[in-house]
Amino acid sequence: MKSYEKKYHKYKSLIDQKIHSCIHKKEPVSLYEPMKYVLSASGKRIRPLLIVLSCEAVGGSMNEALNAAVAIEVLHNFTLVHDDIMDNAESRRGRATVHVRWDSNIAILVGDELVALAYRELLRTKSKAIAQVADVFTEGVVEVCEGQAYDKEYEMLHDVSIDDYLLMIAKKTGKLFSVSSEIGALIGGGTEREIRALRSFGTYIGRAFQIQDDLLDIIADEKEFGKKIGGDIIEGKKTFLLIRAAERAQGKDKKLIQSIIKNKGTSMKNIPVVKDIYERCGIIELAKQSIDKDIRQANLQLEKLRDTPAREMLFWFSNMVLNRQF
Numbered sequence: 001m002k003s004y005e006k007k008y009h010k011y012k013s014l015i016d017q018k019i020h021s022c023i024h025k026k027e028p029v030s031l032y033e034p035m036k037y038v039l040s041a042s043g044k045r046i047r048p049l050l051i052v053l054s055c056e057a058v059g060g061s062m063n064e065a066l067n068a069a070v071a072i073e074v075l076h077n078f079t080l081v082h083d084d085i086m087d088n089a090e091s092r093r094g095r096a097t098v099h100v101r102w103d104s105n106i107a108i109l110v111g112d113e114l115v116a117l118a119y120r121e122l123l124r125t126k127s128k129a130i131a132q133v134a135d136v137f138t139e140g141v142v143e144v145c146e147g148q149a150y151d152k153e154y155e156m157l158h159d160v161s162i163d164d165y166l167l168m169i170a171k172k173t174g175k176l177f178s179v180s181s182e183i184g185a186l187i188g189g190g191t192e193r194e195i196r197a198l199r200s201f202g203t204y205i206g207r208a209f210q211i212q213d214d215l216l217d218i219i220a221d222e223k224e225f226g227k228k229i230g231g232d233i234i235e236g237k238k239t240f241l242l243i244r245a246a247e248r249a250q251g252k253d254k255k256l257i258q259s260i261i262k263n264k265g266t267s268m269k270n271i272p273v274v275k276d277i278y279e280r281c282g283i284i285e286l287a288k289q290s291i292d293k294d295i296r297q298a299n300l301q302l303e304k305l306r307d308t309p310a311r312e313m314l315f316w317f318s319n320m321v322l323n324r325q326f
Contacts, residue, residue, distance in 0.1 A: 004313050007313065011049055014066070015049070015052075022117065023039065030106060031106075035113060035114065037098065038077050038098060043076075046177075046209075047069075047076055048069030050202060050205075051069045051183055051184040052069050053184065054198045054202075056309075056313075057184075057194075057305050057308060057311045058184075058189060058190030058194045060187055060189060061188075064125070064126065064127065067121050068122055068184070071122035071125075072118070072180050074114050074118040075118040075140070075176070077114055081098050081107055081110055084097040122137055133186050133187060136182050136183055136186065137183060139175075140179035144175055147172025158262055162244065166207070169207060169210040169211075173207075173209065174206030177203065178203040178206060180202055181202030182195060194304070200297075204298035208294035208318075209321050211240045212322075214241055217230065217231060217233075217239070230268065230275075233270065233271055235265050236260050236264040241278055244283045244286055244287075245257045246261060248282070253280075256270070256277070257277065295322045298318050
């Protein structure tokens with residue numbers, strides 16, 4: 001376990017170095033200063049790590065996958081910058097968001113430039129499958145935008161089903177996970193079977209990751225989680241837990257859940273009340289079961305790959321998501 005952690009930090013460090021060196025220009029300052037600010041944030045680099053490990057799992061190398069790994073992280077940061085504008089978010093990762101520190105026009109431009117930068121890095125990848133890699137990457141951009149559109153649409157609706165929610169997170173969150181593992185497999189020269197297995201692995205991991213995020217909002221330790229507990233409830237966010245509670249709760253519990261959905265949020269004093277409803281209705285257990293099921297399905301996909309140290313590290317990776325040590 002320790003050796004995998006060591007390798008994770010080594011790869012993360014290499015990815016960080018490459019990300020920080022991918023902006024060479026300084027002017028116009030109004031563009032490049034906020035871009036460097038965005039990319040200097042200390043992310044976990046989960047998606048780039050997925051590209052590298054998937055590449056290695058089919059016989060490729062870290063160096064072959066490095067440009068694509070940087071590209072996916074830059075693309076991910078584009079989504080965060082634009083999401084923050086749409087959500088009126090004031091901070092991310094403990095720092096002021098771009099539209100707050102500068103302004104919305106700058107933030108929109110920074111996001112646009114990040115997409116261009118992501119493609120520039122991706123197309124530096126030396127691979128026979130580069131056309132396919134670019135196609136998968138582009139489909140990722142399309143679906144992430146669709147997922148964000150669904151997310152904004154759902155904010156206006158009182159009745160969002162669990163199927164609606166799962167479709168939204170499959171696009172908004174899950175797609176970049178499956179894109180990462182599939183691109184890694186393509187760059188590494190994987191067989192059709194290996195590429196399919198790794199794409200599915202990413203899909204399951206992505207869904208588990210988002211539902212885990214929903215769950216941590218209510219059960220995590222605030223210091224470890226890095227943001228206020230119960231934020232989703234205060235905002236009336238239609239998470240896995242809130243949707244399931246709307247289905248299962250009865251009487252005054254149901255009325256409270258419905259009022260949170262209708263009023264698009266509630267006060268801080270209701271956080272422990274909602275947490276109690278989640279516990280009594282078995283919602284927290286339901287979320288844990290869903291995460292566990294997806295991780296098991298993800299691991300079944302890995303069984304289709306040859307037994308290599310990279311495959312073993314992917315098993316470690318899925319365990320990290322399950323126990324959310326990222």
